[in-house]
Amino acid sequence: MKKKITLKHIARELDVSISTVSKALKNSEEIGRDTKEKIQAFAKLYNYKPNNIAISLKNKRTKNIGVIVPDIVHYFFTTVVRGIEKYANAKGYNVIVCLSDESFDKEVINMEMLANGSIDGFIMSLSAGTEKNNDFNHLREVTEQGIPLVLFDRVTDEIACDKVVIDDVLGAYQATKKLIDEGRKKIALLTTEDFFSVSRSRNKGYMKALTDSGMEIKEEHILRLPFMDIDEDLISDFLSAVRPDAVLSVNEIFGIYGMRVLQRCGMRVPEDVSIIGFTDGLLAKHANPSLTSVAQHGEKMGETAAKMLIDRVESEDDDDASYRTTILEPTLIERDSTIG
Amino acid sequence: MKKKITLKHIARELDVSISTVSKALKNSEEIGRDTKEKIQAFAKLYNYKPNNIAISLKNKRTKNIGVIVPDIVHYFFTTVVRGIEKYANAKGYNVIVCLSDESFDKEVINMEMLANGSIDGFIMSLSAGTEKNNDFNHLREVTEQGIPLVLFDRVTDEIACDKVVIDDVLGAYQATKKLIDEGRKKIALLTTEDFFSVSRSRNKGYMKALTDSGMEIKEEHILRLPFMDIDEDLISDFLSAVRPDAVLSVNEIFGIYGMRVLQRCGMRVPEDVSIIGFTDGLLAKHANPSLTSVAQHGEKMGETAAKMLIDRVESEDDDDASYRTTILEPTLIERDSTIG
DNA sequence: CAAGTTCACGAAAACGGTTTCGTGTTAATA
C-alpha cells in the first residue's frame, strides 16, 4: 500500500527544507532552477498531491458547498442538485448533499454538522417542517457567522440572504389563463396545505387569473392535500363532487393522480377535462396523455444558486450585504393534457 | 457578525492554556471542578463548536464519504444516494456527491479531487465511459493508497474491493420465466450496448430462462439500443417487425417507450402483449398501465454499501483485505403490464 | 521533617500545508 506522500517526506528525501519543497512545487521564483527541477521531478514521480484538509485549515476555505434539500427523489430537487453540481464542479468546488427529509430537526442537525468549518457556504430549500414551524434560527445563526447562504424555491422573508425562485404567481397565472382561454369554466385547484410558500404563491396566481377574467373563486373548487402520503380517495371524492372541466395542480404528482382519477371516471383528457401541473418532470413527460406543465427550470435554478453562492464566497467584501433575489421565469410546456 | 470562537479565544479570555480548555470541554478528569465548570459555561455561552477541519487534520479522518454516480436524475441512483445518505448520516458521516455524467474523464477528475484527504472512502457506480474504456487505473490508485472503496451496481472484476449488486441474472431470469409462464411465445428483449456489465447479466438471465424452457434464443428478437438519447423510431421499427407477445426491458425507460409504441400500434397491454422492465421507479408505478418491474432495491443497496464502507473505514485492520460482494435479491413487482 | 503521591495545569509536538522573514553565500559595484 503506497501511503500518501507529504512535503515532509520529499524534504527529507531530497535533503532540503519543507518550505523549499512547498515553494518549488508552486514554481516560486525564489528557488533555483536545479533545486526546483529536482523537487518537481521527485514529486511527479511519487505522484504528490497536496492534502486538501491541510490547505483548508490554512486558507479557511474548504472548496466545499453544503446543499440541504428536503428530498432527492423528487425530480425537481434532483435537477437543482445537478445544476449546482455542474456549476460548482466547474469552479472546483465539491458538493456535500444533505437530506432534511422534510424534517425541521434533521435540517438543523445537518446545518450544524456542516457549519463548523466543513463548507464555505450553504444552498438550501426549506423543509416542510421548517416552513410549518416558522422557525429559522438555525439559518440566522449561520448567516450571523458570516457563512454565505442561498435559499432556493422554498424560501422565507425572515432571513436576509441571496435567494433564487421562479415566479410562482406568474406560472400559476399563465397556466390558469391558458385553461380559461381554452374556454374552461370550472377550474379546480389541487394544492397543498397552506404553510408551503410556493403553494401559497401558486394559489395566488390561480386566483388572480380567475379574478382578472371575471370568474368567481370558489373555495369548494380547491382541494388542499397533505403533502406526504397522497390519499387517492381524497382526490377522487373531490373531483367526483366538483366535476371540473379543468384542473390545475401545484405539483406534478397531484396532477398525475388527478388525471388518473378523472380517466377512471370515464372523462377524456383533454377533450372533457384539461390538466396542468407544476414541475416539468419525468412523470409529466411520460404520462398518458403527457401532462402540460409549468417548468420550474430546476437545473437553471441550481446553477444560478451556485453562482450566487460562489460569487459571495469568493468576494472579499462580505460587508456588501446587498442580497439579491433572482426570479426565474417559469415556462408553460404544452403537451397533450390540454388543448393545442 | 459573530465570528467562530476557537479554543485559543476561550483560553485567552479565561486566562488558562489551550490544552486546559480542550481537556475541560472533553470533561477530562485531569481538570479541576471549578476550572471545568467555568470553561464549559463560557463555551456554552459563546456556542463553541470545534472546527471540523482541524479535527480532520489531526485524526486523519474526515467523516466524509465520497459518492460518485453517473447521474442523479435517474430514479435508481437517486434511491441509492438516499440510502447512503440515510445510513451515513446516522453514523455521523457527510456525503459528498459527485456526478460523473457517464464520462470517464469526469469520473477520474472527481476521484482525484476527493482522494486528497477530503473523504474517508468512496462509494461509486461506474460511468458508461469507464465501462466502455475498460480502464480502471483511477480506482486502482485509490485502493492502493488504502482508501476504502465500495462499488455498487455497475462494478468490475478488475478491482479488488467491496461490492454490492443485485443478482441481475436472477432478476432477468425470473422476469422472463414469468412471461413464459403466462404462455408468451415471442419474448423480445430491449437492452443496451454490450459494455454495460448489468445489461450483460440481464441478457444472460433472459437467455437462460428461454433455454431452460426449451425456447430458442433469436438474435432478431433482441434490440441493443444506445444508452443515451433514446431513439423512439428504433424501438418502433423493431417492435413492428418482431411483433412480440411479451417484452423484457433491461431498464425502466426502454420499457415505458416500448409500451407506448406497442399501444400506438393498437396492441393492448397486457392482453396482447406483456411488458416487464427493470428498476421499479416512479415511471413504472405511474405508467398506464403500471409497469411490472424487477425492483433493484436501490435504497437498500445504498445502505448496504454505506455500511460496508463505514465498517471498513472504522476497522483498524486494513490488512483484512477479505473483500466481500453482497448480492441483493431482486424482487419482481407485478403490476398491470403483465397478466395477474 | 524528608520523601513520595496526587492534583491541576501548561508547554510543546503533531497533523500538512503556506508564508513571512531572516541569513549565508556569491556576484556586482564603488
Added chain:
DNA sequence: TATTAACACGAAACCGTTTTCGTGAACTTG
C-alpha cells in the same frame, strides 16, 4: 578591497485541534 545587492534557501509561525509529557504545589506518609 570593502560594500552592497541579488540569490537561494531555511527557520519558524500559523491555521485549530488533540495528546503526551513535564512540573510546581499541596498533601499524605513513614
